Amino acid sequence: MMTSRRNFLRLTAGSAAMAAGLAACGSSGPKSTPGSTTGGATGTGATYWFLTGQPQQAIREAQVKRFNDANSGTQLKTTEFQNDAFKQKIKTAIGAGQGPTLIWGWGGGGLKSYVDANQVEDLTSWFDQNAELKNSIFPSAFGAATVGGKIYAMPVETTTPIVLFYNKTAFEKIGAEPPKSWGDILDLVPKFNDKGIAPFSLGGQSRWTNMMWLEFLFDRIGGSEVFQNIFDGKPNSWSDPSALKALEEMQKLIKANGFIKGFSSITADSNADQALLFTGKAAMMVHGAWTYGNMKTSGGKFVTDGHLGYMNFPPVDGGKGDPSDTVGNPGQYLSISSKASQADKDVAKKFLSTSTLDDASVDAWVKSGNIPVVKSAKDKLSSVTDTNDAEWLKFVYDTSANARNFAQSWDQALSPAAAEALLDNIAKLFQLSISPQQFADSMNGVIGK
Known part of the structure; x- marks a missing residue:
């Protein structure tokens, strides 16, 4: 952890x-x-x-x-x-x-x-x-x-919830609004790529950064009970139809070049993923609320001049999850x-x-x-006297207070052995070296361990 x-x-x-x-x-x-x-x-x-x-x-x-x-x-x-x-x-x-x-x-x-x-x-x-x-x-x-x-x-x-951050200037360059659904996210990908802007920044070498995406997709598609069944040790929970759908959607975004090129070599600890967002090389980033501080201190006028936007992760069309749900700590x-x-x-x-x-x-x-x-x-x-900080803290408060379900980060919710297997399989999923079914089969083998 x-x-x-x-x-x-x-x-x-x-x-x-x-x-x-x-x-x-x-x-x-x-x-x-x-x-x-x-x-x-x-x-x-x-x-x-x-x-x-x-x-x-x-x-x-x-x-x-x-x-x-x-x-x-x-x-x-x-x-x-x-x-x-x-x-x-x-x-x-x-x-x-x-x-x-x-x-x-x-x-x-x-x-x-x-x-x-x-x-x-x-x-x-x-x-x-x-x-x-x-x-x-x-x-x-x-x-x-x-x-x-x-x-x-x-x-x-x-x-401390996980947040979808975005660069307002990047959206202005393509004449688009922030996504209101998963469908919007997929539609935005080619528009940003055509302008030479990566749709999403990601420090994929760190593995847990990839995990945050699946935490939201599992919830938005199948509801909070999908991971709850895994946590409770219910056999074959990773191959729940909603879980498989989430894994498929994840790889769909990866195959569509939704992430910065070379994301699997970028580390989160270096804050390079944040820099890609505040320098405008990437339009969006799914990351923890704790990154706000570094973006403010290291991002020049990115935060102070109001270029940073943020929201809770949007719903998935037809999904069962409550859009007020969040994940994190x-x-x-x-x-x-x-x-x-x-x-x-x-x-x-x-x-x-x-x-x-x-x-x-x-x-x-x-x-x-x-x-x-x-x-x-x-x-x-x-x-709190700083306007940007006051708005940010109000957002964090509202997200946390209004969440019907606040799911704990999976690698903290699971046992150490299961968490390590999870992070290893997530890395393979994002590298497209295993299929959603192979991911589910592997993780079903460590349920309850």
Whole structure:
């Protein structure tokens, strides 16, 4: 899971320029905060492990400080880890029964593995008893927190959808409007190619960038249940007729030269795919909301002069999917260890209900350039003074809040083994070296693994 590339938006200090966050920082090992512990064994008091990296780290530290200041008799102890160190340590610690009381994570496949091993608490009834808290959170954020119809984690922090970006100047050059349907996208391809403009930029060497296209096509053609069946382990789900149709449409766009020439050699980490959009060499790009920051800071006047356009991915003609659906990172997640003492579980639940999505936290996330996973974030957007940034954040808010279903990125939703097989087969699909049926047959073989 390449979480550092796509978890947060950040306003750079002293300006309103956005930048990608969740970058790993500090030492590779754990960092204990004042009054914290480097251990996580049960029976030593409630503990909480989370990631370093600003501005997220400071916001999390402030949450714990507010909680501890208000609850002198039940202190929450914290340990901070760099991204990769956290992933290694948390898995080992939980497996050995030495994990923290509060488990920070990304939901989806990782959470499901904890649920299958009976390592995390079922929070369904707790949320029923705390309906006001539950109703304050974007409903779509609960998808990655739910396993088998039960809620095992609380959505927290921020939301980051995938977006269809476009260059307004490129559209002016061909005298066309942005696409309102998949059919429009296919119709635009030859028009842009005739003008020497690539219809779409794509950093295809990174593989997960290709995946975002399939995430939308599966949803728009067959609805959210198509991937849900895959996530639930239903046999042969990858060969659902809607899935095969999505794979066929994907290759139709590729064969029509819908992407920049040589896309399979372009990396997303270099931001070369973004540069193709803001320099006008490509007309459109499907990418994460986290790219807005780099396009603003690196794209000259592309953003500041209003040349950047954006929208949710359009519907597919005759498709079953809800056009309000989106994909990406619906949030981050906190679970409670089922192995913790009842007293520690109670402390963790109090922290969840009072200190993770409180007004101070919402303020801090918005000021850092993020959209937190709560409906009240909308009231905070008036504090953003830059017009372009304010419009952008409103769009991210509306997309996240209005999504009937916010699907988690597939490579985070699936197990690591299944995710790697997925990315490998997607690369082959985009290179036209396998057919849609071969893709489905290969992926059906790793369902449930």
